[in-house]
Amino acid sequence: MIEEIALASLLHDIGKLIRRAFGERKNHQDLGADWLEKKGFKGIIPGAARYHHSDRFGEIANSNYLLLIYEADNLSAGERRIKGDLLRESITGEFEERVPLLSIFSRVSLDPDKPDTVKPVFVSPFYLDEGSYIPPEINEEQMGFEELRAKTIPQSTYRELWTRFEKEFDLINNTKALSTNTLLFLLQKYTSTIPSHTLVALDKEKGGILWGQFPDVSLFDHLKSTAAISGALYRYILEKYRERFYNEQLINEITSEESRLEKRFLLIGADLSGIQDFIYTVTTTGALKTLRGRSFYIEMLCHHLAREIANALELTTANIVFVGGGGFVLLAQNTDTAKRVIMETMEKTNSYLFDRFGTNLYLGFSLTELSGYEIAGTGLEKGQRDFGTIWKNLREAIDTQKLRKWKNNLYWILKPHEPKKENCQVCREEVEEITPIDEDKNLSGCNYCRHFYEIGKKLGSKRYRFIIKNPPMESDFEINSSSYAFSEHPSDSETVFVINSLDPEDYKNRNSIFIPYGRYGVTGEFDELSELSTGVKRIGALRMDVDNLGQIFSRGLKRIRNSQEISYQSFSRMASLSRELNLFFNFYLTQILECKLFKDFRSLRLLNEPQPRKAVIIYAGGDDLFITGSWDDVVETAFDIHRCFKLHTGENPYLDLSAGVGIFRTKYPLYKMAQEAGELEENAKRNIKDKEEKRSVCLFRSDLVFKWSEADKILDTMRLLLNLTAQTNGRLRFKLPRKFIYEVLKVYEELDNLEAFWHPKLFYITTRTGEKLKSEENKKDWYVLRNEIMKPDNKKHITASLIWLDLFLRGGERND
Structure with missing residues (x-):
């Protein structure tokens, strides 16, 4: 029933x-x-x-x-x-x-005393499909009914x-x-x-x-x-x-006011601890496929557990509010039986994770009881909590539990253990025996890394769009007592996860479940991706996430009008906000990298014509991402993603991203790339200007941190610089001596100590260099560029631009 x-x-x-x-x-x-x-x-x-x-x-x-x-x-x-x-x-x-539908992002504000800061944004109606996205339309605050009628669907x-x-x-x-x-x-x-x-x-x-x-x-x-x-x-x-x-x-x-005050519902929240260490522990050959496999395993673990709990509680997929970012949320009945089932499932899961991965992964969870009025967001005058407070308390309870995550396993953790015979070449864990992972690359490792490597290989092919639970064929991975396998075709299995496909032909099994997942990735390992770079042969690493997400969910849907707080926090709105953010990172992100998010979408291309990015999504979900690939594509992708995120959220000033972009040699360990790109991202989050923090990007090195509005100046300068280049035999050639780049950077590095001498030094360098230009059109660009270089306030963004240009020019260098 x-x-x-x-x-x-x-x-x-x-x-x-x-x-x-x-x-x-x-x-x-x-x-x-x-x-x-x-x-x-x-x-x-x-x-x-x-x-x-x-x-x-x-x-x-x-x-x-x-x-x-x-x-x-x-x-x-x-x-x-x-x-x-x-x-x-x-x-x-x-x-x-x-x-039209007002975007849920129009409700988000972290300054409730200024309700008119966020402009109303209409969602343009479209059906979900590749390339069908239509950016929302921003409107002015004052609009009458007749003006609205002109905008109806x-x-x-x-x-x-x-x-x-x-x-x-x-x-x-x-x-x-x-x-x-x-x-x-x-x-x-x-x-x-709609x-x-x-x-x-x-x-x-x-x-x-x-x-x-x-x-x-x-x-x-x-x-x-x-x-x-x-x-x-x-x-x-x-x-x-x-x-x-x-x-x-x-x-x-069922329907009385008294029954709506009754705590009839449970909100269940769960979040995996240790994801960063679990995913980014990989160090060696085959790292790209293995990392993608580990990331996908985390995603499937969350989908599996959410489904397992829903099934155990005799509920449906509709009760799964959200899955993504290493966690999930469900709505269930508040009964003793339900609480017991949830506790048993969570304990069984943590026992499984401990047996398989030691202390690397742990599932933190919490339950909170809800009344009908709290779900509706209409019971504040009756002493009921608003949904933002409920969400915040749920997250805090999960975080508190994570602090005591292995309290029942302390004896095993602390007791001495005999060293095992082998070390996995991929994850460095001690194991009793290693097995071949990729014989062509002479790669061996533990059984888990072998599975993750195979998952990563199959993720690279879109034809494997079905994940079959308890399949008739050989499985690719296991979760708890269930096995899963990739498949090119649907089956009559009890559960079929369909990755990204919007073709109704793929849903002829009643157990088919649509899951968006950022699986974009060109084939090849780091050495192959670096060879595809323009200029220097390097790998780029991008870490990015949404700023102030916890605050957005806990208090972002509130306003103050006439000294009275008005809460827009309801179950439906919070579910909508979660879904839209997850859809951006798990579905639209792939289309951004494919350069086909919407009809007139133009990706940032400083040199080449738009084409799919030479990059790989390692991890994306919930509110953050990690992308690697050819360095030039990764840097430009950071700007594309930010621009599309701002479009998607209607230019809401309280919704933004922080990003860190690093450039690395091919042989550099991937876990170190992730770590250092993460440190650059943290620098971006600490950036404060005009009393505003975050909303920034850190490019190349820790001191080059910019608000996104400032980063646009880098693009303007890059276009001027690239106007002074030419392609010769497939390589970029600067029409000026390359030493000009290093001379300017050296003066900038000494700027604070040069005092009055920096200006004549730069003037001499730029004047001498500009004399080598012959084209009048080039000279025009040069005069604009020289004026920018001479302004001390431009030091930071000119430095980033010159480093970027230098990377473009250093073609043919080896990686070792």
Whole structure:
């Protein structure tokens, strides 16, 4: 029955898409129910579509199943309630069927006293696919209803979404593959960029739209949240009132105000500790494939555990709120049975991790009890917590548990151990025996590294897009008591994870689950990638993550208006924020490196025409990433990712990235690359200018740290410098003596000690050098460049530009 409840919840508002696509006058409840009945559905699936609004409560009250979905729908839609000073007589609401979705990022602010700092951003509707992304549109704060109508979504756009959705729905349904798993895939593909409701609040007294009440949760996030809440509530009610549930209508027990104050739900959070050391411990030949394999294993470990807990609690995939960044969050029923099952699963997992990987990996977890009002975000006046506080407390409890992670294993950890016979060539761990990993490269190591190496090899081929649980063929890796294998074809397995594919043909197994994953990577190891570099043959390493993420989730969805705090923190909004961030790092990131995020996307190319980057995603998920590859592509990719992230978040000033970019010789140990790029990233996070920290990039060395706005000056200077170059026999040639670069850098290094002498020195160097130029066009660029070089305030960004140019010019050098 839990599957039927989930399907009914996910489809209860499908009539909204039909109504917007065809301009039907019939209400969305009847449109959805009629369509579902036409498709052959019976019982609560069309019933929930027809009966989920209070004006039909008489029919709803006749079924406990409909009551559950009705209550879940109300709690999921808690963000639609008018709050605070907005509740006054001058406020009116009007429905505009095709109003666009306000980006959830428009709600984020870390300065609640300045509610108008963040501009409203409309999400442009599109279906999820490669190259289909449309950047959101930034709007001015003041907008009337007529101006809004000029920006509404064309009916033809909705009709295309609906036509495609229905065609793929029929394809999956007609093969008996429709399930919570496959329906979630379809709904995310087609309804994650359209609003869950279209009621617009207007202020007749002041004029204009109230952005605080504008639709900001997608239809997908509302439907999935409704399914998660109804599933958890069903399990709670069934355990508490099992006999009564089947014999009487539990109206008060399910929908009353008292029941909404009851702690009926559990929020489960889990986070792996030791990821950095686990992934970046690799040192030698085959490091690239092994690291990618380890990173993917972490991702699959989280998906496996989230599914295992959901299955053990007799819930569905809809109850998995979020998976990514080495952790996951679920919504479940608050029962003693559920708590026991969760504890047993977590303890079994940590025992497994300890047996396999010693103290390298540990799963920290915590549970917090929730009321219905806390899920809806509407119970502050009743003494309930806001969801941001709940999220923060959950994270703090996990972090506290990590501090005591191996308390039950101290005896084994502290007792003396006999040294083992061999050392793995890859991870350096002591093992009893080593096995061949890659005979062509004379590489041997432990059994785990052999598996990770094979995973990394298969990740490099897009044809392996299925991960089969407990497969009939030989497995590629194991988690707990389950085995997994890559496959080129789906199977009838109990679980099939489908990596990145948006082709409905890949979802003809009802157990197919869509997972976005940043698997982009050109083939080859470091020596091959460095040879593909322009100029010097080096490897670039990029570490990058979102600034202030903890604060964004704990207090980023709050505002102060008229001295009153207004919280926009609800379960649906937090789920939407998590999903959008994870989608950027795990799905859009690959398209950025492929240089095809959207139709008019132009990647940064200082020398060559746009083409897929010669780089590899080692790790990406949640809110951070690690990319390596040809040094020139990696440096430019940092700028591409930042630009796309700012586009995706609507230029929100409180949402930004910090990055560290290092350049290394090919033979340099990869774990050291990761460590030093991480140190550069930390330098970027410590950068403070005009009382603002972070939002920076650290390029090449620790003292070259720039705000992203300053880093744009580096690109301008690079374009001037490259105008003074020419390609000769495939190599870049500077039209000026290369010693000019080193002379300027030397003066800059001595700038603080030269006092009054730096200016004549630079003037002499630049004048003497400029005389060697013959082209008038080159001289024009040179005069602009010389003026920039002569300004002492430009020292830092000119230094970075000259280092960058020097790397381009040093072609043909070997790596050893």
